[in-house]
Amino acid sequence: MNPKLKYLAGAALALGLAAPAIAQDEPLQVGFVYVGSIGDLGWTYEHDQSRLAVEEHFGDAVETTYVENVPEGADAERVMTQMVLNGADLIFTTSFGYMDATNAVAARFPDVYFEHATGYRRDHPNVSTYSARFYEGRAVIGHIAGHMTESNIVGYIASYPIPEVIRGINAAYLHAREVNPDVEFRVVWVYTWFDPAQEADAAQALIDQGADVIMQHTDSTAPMTVAAEAEVVAFGQASDMEQFAPFPRVASIIDNWAPYYIARTQAVMDGTWESVDTWDGIAPGMVELGEFSERIPEDVRASAQALADSIADGSYHPFTGPISRQDGTVWLAESEVADDGTLAGMDFYVEGITGEIPN
Numbered sequence: 205m206n207p208k209l210k211y212l213a214g215a216a217l218a219l220g221l222a223a224p225a226i227a228q229d230e231p232l233q234v235g236f237v238y239v240g241s242i243g244d245l246g247w248t249y250e251h252d253q254s255r256l257a258v259e260e261h262f263g264d265a266v267e268t269t270y271v272e273n274v275p276e277g278a279d280a281e282r283v284m285t286q287m288v289l290n291g292a293d294l295i296f297t298t299s300f301g302y303m304d305a306t307n308a309v310a311a312r313f314p315d316v317y318f319e320h321a322t323g324y325r326r327d328h329p330n331v332s333t334y335s336a337r338f339y340e341g342r343a344v345i346g347h348i349a350g351h352m353t354e355s356n357i358v359g360y361i362a363s364y365p366i367p368e369v370i371r372g373i374n375a376a377y378l379h380a381r382e383v384n385p386d387v388e389f390r391v392v393w394v395y396t397w398f399d400p401a402q403e404a405d406a407a408q409a410l411i412d413q414g415a416d417v418i419m420q421h422t423d424s425t426a427p428m429t430v431a432a433e434a435e436v437v438a439f440g441q442a443s444d445m446e447q448f449a450p451f452p453r454v455a456s457i458i459d460n461w462a463p464y465y466i467a468r469t470q471a472v473m474d475g476t477w478e479s480v481d482t483w484d485g486i487a488p489g490m491v492e493l494g495e496f497s498e499r500i501p502e503d504v505r506a507s508a509q510a511l512a513d514s515i516a517d518g519s520y521h522p523f524t525g526p527i528s529r530q531d532g533t534v535w536l537a538e539s540e541v542a543d544d545g546t547l548a549g550m551d552f553y554v555e556g557i558t559g560e561i562p563n
Contacts, residue, residue, distance in 0.1 A: 232473055235287040236270040239299035240398040246423035246442040250459045251298045257462035258469055276301025284309040288316050294472050317472055322368055329479050334464055337485030339375035341457035343522035344493055344512045345439045348455055349417045350380030350387050351504045352437050359410025360391045361420040361427055365561050367550040369421050374554045375522045381556055389557050400426035444494040456494030487516045528555040
C-alpha cells in the first residue's frame with residue numbers, strides 16, 4: 205500500500221472513521237494465521253478453503269499468504285509482525301488463543317486491519333472479531349445423536365474449557381436429552397485443537413466406556429478413524445469429512461468463512477471497513493450442515509432438518525427455557541431465551557451433564 209494511504213488509513217481509524225479506499229495500482233495483501241495444518245481436514249482446512257475463495261473472487265486484485273501450525277502465544281505475535289513487515293494490509297488470525305497477540309500487534313500497526321476469529325476483545329479501532337454460532341449446528345447433531353445411540357452413552361472430545369466449547373457441549377446435550385431422556389454425555393478434555401494421537405486415544409477411551417456415538421470439538425479426523433474401526437457413529441467437525449461417509453460420519457458441521465472473508469476484504473478495498481463484532485450462524489450460512497446420511501432413519505433426518513430450519517428462520521433458539529444449571533438452580537425460565545452476553549461467557553454445564561469443567 206502507498207505509505208501516504210497507509211498514514212491516512214491510520215488517521216481515519218484513530219478518529220473512529222471508515223478508512224479511505226485502498227489504491228488499486230497494486231494488489232491488496234491479505235494474510236492468514238493458522239493454528240493447525242491446512243491438511244487437517246477440519247478447522248484450518250476450512251479457513252484455507254475460504255482463503256482460496258478470496259483469491260478466486262478477487263483475482264489479481266488480491267494476494268494472500270498464510271502461515272500454518274502457529275502456536276498460540278509469543279510465536280503468533282512474531283508471525284503477525286512479520287506479515288505486517290512483509291506488506292500485509294489485512295490479517296485474519298484464526299484461533300481463540302491469538303486474541304492477545306492480535307491486539308498487541310494491532311496496537312503497534314494502526315494502519316493494518318486485523319480480524320480475529322472466536323475472540324471477544326477488540327481493544328483497538330483496527331481490530332474486528334468474528335465467530336460462528338457453532339452451538340446451532342451442535343443442537344442439530346445432538347438431536348441426531350440422541351436418536352441414534354443405543355447404549356445411551358455419547359462421547360464428547362472437548363478441546364479447551366472456553367465458552368465456545370462449553371456452549372457446544374450444552375447445546376448438543378440438551379437436544380439429545382430432549383429426544384432421549386436416558387442419554388448420558390461423557391466428556392474428555394484433551395487441551396489441544398489438533399493432535400491426532402491424543403484425539404484418537406480420547407475417542408478410544410470413550411468407546412471403551414460404552415459410547416456408541418462420538419462427537420468432537422477438535423480438528424483432526426483421527427476420532428473418525430477410531431469410530432470407523434469400532435463401528436460407532438461420528439460427526440464431521442468444522443469440515444464435512446465426507447471421506448468417512450456414509451459411516452461413521454452421519455452428519456457434519458461445516459464452517460463456511462468464505463462469504464465473510466470476501467466481504468471484509470472488499471470493505472478494506474472500498475474504504476468501508478469498520479471495527480465490528482460478528483457472530484453468525486445457520487441463517488447467514490456461516491454454519492452449514494453436511495448432508496444427512498441414509499444411516500440416519502428417515503424420520504430423524506426430517507426432524508433434524510426441521511430443527512435446523514426453525515433455528516435458521518428465528519422461530520426457535522437452541523437455548524430456550526426451562527433450563528437449569530448443573531447444580532439444579534434455574535438458569536432460564538419457561539420460554540425464556542438466553543441472551544448473547546451470557547452465551548458468550550458461558551462457564552457452566554446445564555443440568556444432567558456429569559463431571560466438572562476443568563479450570
